[in-house]
Amino acid sequence: MSLTIHQSPRDKNKFPLVALRARGFFLACVCLLLLAAIRVAADDRNPLAGDAKAAKAGEYEFRINCALCHGLGARGGGRGPDLTRAQKKHAHSDAEMFQVISSGIPGTAMPSNGTNGQGVGMTDEEIWQIIAYIRSVEVKAPAKPIGNVAHGKELFYGDANCSLCHMVEGKGGRLGPELTSVGGSRTREAIIDSVRNPSRHLAWGLTESTKEFPQEYETITVVTADGKKIKGVALDEDNFSVQMMDSSEQIYLLEKDKLRSFSKSRESIMPTYTPDVLSDKDLDDIIAFLTSVGAK
Amino acid sequence: MKGRNALIVVLAFSFAATITYAQVTFERLVNSGKEPQNWLTYSGDYSGRRFSPLDQINPTNARAMVAKWVYQTGATGKLETTPLVVDGILYATAQDDRAFALDARTGRPIWMYQRQLPGDIRPCCGRVNRGLAILGDKVFLGTLDAHVTALDAKTGNVAWDAVAADYQKGYSFTVAPLAVKNLVVIGVSGGEYGVRGFIDAYDATTGTRKWRFYTVPGPGEPGHETWEGDSWKVGGAPAWNTGTYDPATNQIFWPTGNPAPSNRGEGRAGDNLYSNSLLALNADTGQMNWSFQFTKHDEHDWDATQVPIMIDSGNKHLIAQANRNGFFYVLDRSTGKLVSATVYGKITWSDHKDAEGRPVANKEASPTIAGHTVCPGALGTTNFMAPAYDPKTSLFYVTARDQCDIFSTAPQPYEAGHAYYGSAYFPSDEAEPYRGFLKAIDPTTGEIKWKFEHTSPTWSGVLSTAGGLVFTGDAEGNFIALDAATGKVLWHFQMGGAVYAAPIAFAVGGKEYVAIAAGSALYAFGLP
Numbered sequence: 001m002s003l004t005i006h007q008s009p010r011d012k013n014k015f016p017l018v019a020l021r022a023r024g025f026f027l028a029c030v031c032l033l034l035l036a037a038i039r040v041a042a043d044d045r046n047p048l049a050g051d052a053k054a055a056k057a058g059e060y061e062f063r064i065n066c067a068l069c070h071g072l073g074a075r076g077g078g079r080g081p082d083l084t085r086a087q088k089k090h091a092h093s094d095a096e097m098f099q100v101i102s103s104g105i106p107g108t109a110m111p112s113n114g115t116n117g118q119g120v121g122m123t124d125e126e127i128w129q130i131i132a133y134i135r136s137v138e139v140k141a142p143a144k145p146i147g148n149v150a151h152g153k154e155l156f157y158g159d160a161n162c163s164l165c166h167m168v169e170g171k172g173g174r175l176g177p178e179l180t181s182v183g184g185s186r187t188r189e190a191i192i193d194s195v196r197n198p199s200r201h202l203a204w205g206l207t208e209s210t211k212e213f214p215q216e217y218e219t220i221t222v223v224t225a226d227g228k229k230i231k232g233v234a235l236d237e238d239n240f241s242v243q244m245m246d247s248s249e250q251i252y253l254l255e256k257d258k259l260r261s262f263s264k265s266r267e268s269i270m271p272t273y274t275p276d277v278l279s280d281k282d283l284d285d286i287i288a289f290l291t292s293v294g295a296k
Numbered sequence: 297m298k299g300r301n302a303l304i305v306v307l308a309f310s311f312a313a314t315i316t317y318a319q320v321t322f323e324r325l326v327n328s329g330k331e332p333q334n335w336l337t338y339s340g341d342y343s344g345r346r347f348s349p350l351d352q353i354n355p356t357n358a359r360a361m362v363a364k365w366v367y368q369t370g371a372t373g374k375l376e377t378t379p380l381v382v383d384g385i386l387y388a389t390a391q392d393d394r395a396f397a398l399d400a401r402t403g404r405p406i407w408m409y410q411r412q413l414p415g416d417i418r419p420c421c422g423r424v425n426r427g428l429a430i431l432g433d434k435v436f437l438g439t440l441d442a443h444v445t446a447l448d449a450k451t452g453n454v455a456w457d458a459v460a461a462d463y464q465k466g467y468s469f470t471v472a473p474l475a476v477k478n479l480v481v482i483g484v485s486g487g488e489y490g491v492r493g494f495i496d497a498y499d500a501t502t503g504t505r506k507w508r509f510y511t512v513p514g515p516g517e518p519g520h521e522t523w524e525g526d527s528w529k530v531g532g533a534p535a536w537n538t539g540t541y542d543p544a545t546n547q548i549f550w551p552t553g554n555p556a557p558s559n560r561g562e563g564r565a566g567d568n569l570y571s572n573s574l575l576a577l578n579a580d581t582g583q584m585n586w587s588f589q590f591t592k593h594d595e596h597d598w599d600a601t602q603v604p605i606m607i608d609s610g611n612k613h614l615i616a617q618a619n620r621n622g623f624f625y626v627l628d629r630s631t632g633k634l635v636s637a638t639v640y641g642k643i644t645w646s647d648h649k650d651a652e653g654r655p656v657a658n659k660e661a662s663p664t665i666a667g668h669t670v671c672p673g674a675l676g677t678t679n680f681m682a683p684a685y686d687p688k689t690s691l692f693y694v695t696a697r698d699q700c701d702i703f704s705t706a707p708q709p710y711e712a713g714h715a716y717y718g719s720a721y722f723p724s725d726e727a728e729p730y731r732g733f734l735k736a737i738d739p740t741t742g743e744i745k746w747k748f749e750h751t752s753p754t755w756s757g758v759l760s761t762a763g764g765l766v767f768t769g770d771a772e773g774n775f776i777a778l779d780a781a782t783g784k785v786l787w788h789f790q791m792g793g794a795v796y797a798a799p800i801a802f803a804v805g806g807k808e809y810v811a812i813a814a815g816s817a818l819y820a821f822g823l824p
Contacts, residue, residue, distance in 0.1 A: 060706035064720050072667060072704065072722060123714075238772030239751050240788055266729065 046094040048128045049135065058133030061126050069109070074137050079109050081185030084139050087295065089184050097131050098124075146188075147288025155286050160278055162286065165247075165270065168293055174249050175233060176270060177213045183287065184294025191287050195278070198270040219269045220244045222252075223260040233269055320382055320430045320449075322477050326543045332762075333803035335381040337538075338427050338472035339682065340759075340800065343606035344540040346684040347760045348801035352808035353823060354763035358777045358786040360823055364809060365403030367818040369394060374796040375813035378427040378472060378682065378757075380435070381802035386811070387449070388818060389425040393439045395447060401804045403820060407452035409437075417441050418466045418713060420488040424796075426538070426680070427472030429480060431500045436480045438469025444482055444498055456503030460484065465712050466491050472538045476548060476579050479506060483535025483550060487599065490530030490556040490716040495548075495575070497582060507582030511535055511552045511570045519569035519587075527564035530710050532556030533571035537601040537680055540615070542629065547585060548577045549606070549615055549629065553599035559663050559674075560705045560718025561595040568593050572600040574617065576632060586632030590619050595663050596645070596703060597674045597721070605685045605692065607739055616739045618683055618694040620676030621645065623655050624742055638742025640735060641677035642698035645670050663703035663719065673701030674721040682757030682798035684766065689780050691736040691745055693766050697753035699730040734758065734768050736783060746783035757798020759810065767810055769795025775812055775819065791819055 048054035062074060069080030076082030081089070090105050091097040101122075104112035114121020122130070156162045163172035166179045182191065193200060202217055220242060221231045232246035242262070244252050247269070256262055273283070320336065328334070328341045332349035339346045353361065369375065369390035379388035386400040393411035398404060417423075417440045428435040434446045434455050441463040446455040460482070461467035466489020473482040479497040487493070493511035498504065512531035513519040523531055532555045539550030555564060555571035570584075572591040577584055590600040604617040606629060615629040622643035626635040634653050646655040661670050681695040706719035732753025736745045756769035766780045771794050777787040793815015801810050811820045 060708060060719065063704060063706050064708065064715065064717055067720060068722060072702075077722075123711075237751055238790070239770055239774055239776065239785075240790075 044093055044095040046098075046128050046131050046135070048125075048132045049094065051132055052136075054129045055132040055136040058126075058129035058131070058136075061122060061130050062133050065122060066130065074134055076185060076187055076190060082187045082190070083134050084137050084187075086138050086141050089295065094128075094131050094135075097134070098127055101127050101130065145288065147284035147286075147291075149285070149288045149292045151282075152285035152287065152289030155282055156289055160273075160282065160286060168290070175245055175247055177215075177217065179290060181294050183290030183292070184296075188287055191290065192283060195273045195283060195286075196275075198268040198272060199266065202266050202268055217268065219265045219267055221261075221263045221265070222254060224254070225258055225260060227260065231269070234264070237264075318383060319432050320475075322431065322475070325431070325475060333381075334383065335379065335800045335802050336430065337380070337474060338378050338429070339538065339540065339603055339605075342541040342543065344538075344603050344685075345605055345687070345760075346603075346682050346758065346798065346800075347686055347762070349762045350801050350803055350808045351761065351763040352803070353761065353765060353777075353801075353810065355765065355779050355786055357823060358763075358765055361777065361787050361789070361810075361821050362824050363789060364820045364822045366820075367396075367398055367403040367405070369396070369813075369816050369818065371816055374422045374424050374755075374794075375816065375818075376424045376426045376470070376680070376796045377813050377818075378798050379800055379811055379813075379818065380428055380430050381800065381804075381811075382430060382449075384804045385449075386802070387428050387430065387435050388813070389427055389437065390813075390816075391423045391425070393425055393437060395428060395435065395437050395452065397449070397452065398818075400802060400809070400820070403818070407450075409447055409452040409454075411437075411439055411441075411445070413439070413441055414463070417463055417468060418486070418489055419468055419470070420485065420715075424470050425472075426470055429473040429475040431475035431478070431480070434500065436473045436475065436482075436500070438471055438473055438482050440468045440470070442467040442469060442484070444469070444473070444480060444496070444503070446480075446500070446503060458498055458503040458505065460496055460505075461491070461494075465489065466714075466716075469536075471536050474538050474541060474548070475500060476541050479579065481539070481548060481550070481579075483537070483539070483552075485534050485536040487532040487534040487536075487553045487556055487558060488715055488717060489713065490532060490710050491534060492529060492531060493533035493535055493552060493571075495535045495550050495577065495582070497579075509575070509577055509582040509584065511573075511575070513569065522566035522569040524563060524565040527568075530556055530716065531564065531568060531571065532558070533568070533573075534599075535601070536599075537603060540604055540606055541579065542606060542613075544613075545630070546579050547629075548575075548579050549604050550575050550577060551599075551601045551604055551617065553601045554594050554597050557708060557710075557716045557718030558597040559595060559703060559720065560707070561593055561662065562705070562707070562718075564593075566593065572598060572621075574600065574604055574615070574627065574632070576629070588625075588627055588632045588634065590617070590623070590625060591621050592657070595705070596621075596661075596670060598672075598676055599679075601680065602678060603682050605683065607685060607692075609740065614739070616685070616692060618678050618692065618696070618737065620672070620679060621655070622672050622677040624692070624737055624739075626739055626742075636742055640694070640737055640742070640744060641696045641733075642671045642700070643677070644700070645672075663705040663721075665705060667702040667704030667722065669700050669724045670703050671700035672697070673699040673724070674703070675699060675701075679755070681755055684758040684760040685739075686760035686766070686780050688762060688764070689736075689760075690738065690740070691760075691780065692739050693734060693736050693758040693760055693768075693780075695754055695756060695758060695768065696733045696735050696747075697730060698733075699753065700724045700728070732771070734766070734778070734783070736766075736780075748778060748783045748785070754795060756795035756812075759799035759801060761801050761810075763808075767799045767801075767812070769797070769799070769812055769814060771795070773814055775799075775814065775821065777810075789819075789821065791815060791817070793817065 071077035
């Protein structure tokens with residue numbers, strides 16, 4: 001086709017029909033491009049946006065396809081972030097959300113549509129319904145952010161002793177879960193609950209797909225054959241052996257049948273931070289710090 | 297038992313350099329107990345016992361067991377296969393419909409078959425396969441694209457291939473077929489896609505379908521009235537685990553799965569026969585003699601597809617099943633009448649029984665829009681993990697889990713080939729850890745004689761042997777030998793991958809082996 005578009009004026013009348021066809025082809029191309037542009041523009045916003053019926057259908061689709069990780073009500077499960085937050089890490093526009101649901105997020109547990117081993121996945125319409133649903137449950141961010149990031153950071157690495165056991169951005173301890181991304185995925189309420197009642201959920205989730213962390217951080221207490229008592233968290237365990245870490249970050253590799261005693265508890269090794277130990281305001285500051293790190 | 301060992305030794309000599317390949321006749325399958333060195337059907341024998349008459353490995357020497365060989369399948373995902381062993385050759389399957397034959401003494405492959413599957417198959421729960429059937433000179437494979445394929449046992453070449461159903465509508469096979477007479481009996485998967493379940497029988501020589509039993513009755517058939525409106529058309533009731541066969545009465549006992557959609561009863565009012573049932577079918581015709589429904593109008597995905605085990609006690613001909621709904625059922629297999637139903641795990645869904653003694657669902661056990669907690673959870677007290685029955689200890693061994701789930705429901709339109717659950721279940725937020733067990737049940741009383749608690753629930757099946765051992769695997773990758781009488785752990789080996797399969801025992805060259813799949817590999821163990 002290129003040969004007909006760049007004709008010299010002299011040749012114009014020589015192949016009038018071809019020239020005409022070429023112009024027609026060019027016009028058709030422009031029209032197609034325009035159409036494509038309109039389509040992208042249309043798809044950039046959910047065609048079902050604001051459709052309450054679609055949002056309801058989306059709620060049911062969400063339950064079947066998404067809630068195992070993202071929780072009932074989209075408020076975050078173990079592994080999947082809270083999607084009711086207006087500010088999302090991986091997708092802002094409807095089109096980006098569509099992309100994320102269709103193709104997943106490389107490097108994370110978010111799979112692409114239809115690859116969870118359960119059939120062929122959702123139709124485009126169903127994905128748009130889910131997006132309509134997520135938009136319908138989004139909670140507006142408060143006008144003024146809660147908490148003081150700088151003070152929260154100071155507390156985290158200082159007086160509140162969080163960093164003795166928790167690591168954020170490569171700094172801190174190893175006994176508890178690494179918390180760099182937790183502020184980007186958990187609700188405020190979930191973080192408050194974890195600090196105020198650390199044993200209530202231990203590490204989130206019970207099944208693989210709902211687990212926030214690979215470990216469950218159960219508390220293990222053993223007495224070795226030579227009478228030494230060790231308390232720490234389980235790194236791993238099977239029917240016959242246990243791998244654990246104590247509060248000085250010493251790793252112990254133990255065979256259960258060689259121990260004098262072995263006990264396991266879901267009472268967290270983390271101290272309970274009551275309001276008289278850590279005020280609501282200071283906790284807000286720590287959450288502000290974690291949220292600022294998690295949003296990166 | 298000494299005599300039996302002597303027999304194995306004699307067999308070993310006849311074995312030495314070449315294998316004289318003998319066809320696996322129906323008579324050999326009926327009399328499988330006479331060749332303890334072989335493992336001829338999914339459950340080891342027609343009665344479903346997963347019991348090996350081999351006794352070389354026993355509580356005295358089990359602690360000396362070592363790994364004999366490992367075969368890497370090259371597959372990823374869950375390995376659910378139960379191998380077959382015939383005269384020194386082991387036949388097994390792996391994900392994506394691989395099948396292979398190995399030298400059972402060394403684990404070296406003789407042939408491999410890999411099906412070219414379409415890209416849009418609809419497995420519900422992994423691209424799994426649970427094993428083969430063997431008859432004559434062929435092995436039989438049910439495929440994820442809903443074909444039944446016969447492979448030449450010596451070469452792995454395709455002998456025939458029969459299309460059973462349209463995989464694009466959600467039909468698939470994951471089950472190990474059962475060879476009976478000259479038939480290959482197989483049940484379909486697809487309860488998550490609103491299929492209409494069936495059990496088929498194919499001529500083993502030609503691949504011609506001889507009969508089909510629809511597990512959801514059509515218009516005019518008895519049981520059809522237990523479905524509301526057109527719900528029967530997408531009623532599910534798959535038949536994805538291997539049944540048993542009673543040569544004395546020429547009956548096949550085959551279990552069925554959940555009605556569809558699994559978590560929503562609205563729109564399919566009625567008992568939904570023959571979902572979650574045990575069916576007694578005439579082997580020649582597929583005609584039903586009786587049925588027993590374990591969970592009526594199920595809304596919790598409690599497939600009754602657990603392997604039933606035929607137990608003869610005096611002049612009583614029984615069949616027992618540890619059901620996914622948490623009850624251990626014993627039926628009279630001549631009549632299908634309930635003998636007993638006892639709890640063997642944590643349940644909240646039923647606190648009373650009907651006049652026949654059948655557990656009845658509490659009204660409040662139904663899933664709600666908001667969701668509420670019911671025990672057992674959707675995975676059930678047990679699931680596809682093969683149980684075992686030891687005629688010497690008279691105990692029924694089953695893998696069990698205590699877990700509750702939040703069941704919620706949601707309307708979902710049926711779309712052909714799309715998942716059709718009618719909502720979903722979630723881990724209970726009570727943060728109560730799941731517990732997993734191996735339980736030894738006395739079928740005459742339902743009493744749990746002993747239990748072994750795992751670190752976490754396992755998907756492994758169980759093998760029992762005449763040596764007085766039971767074998768099972770755990771979720772952390774251990775293969776474990778326990779004393780069949782007491783549940784005491786005698787030996788274990790870390791295989792490096794979770795177990796979703798069930799063990800078998802066989803003998804080659806006069807030596808007993810125990811084999812199981814874990815991770816992506818197949819392992820064989822024996823005495824040094």
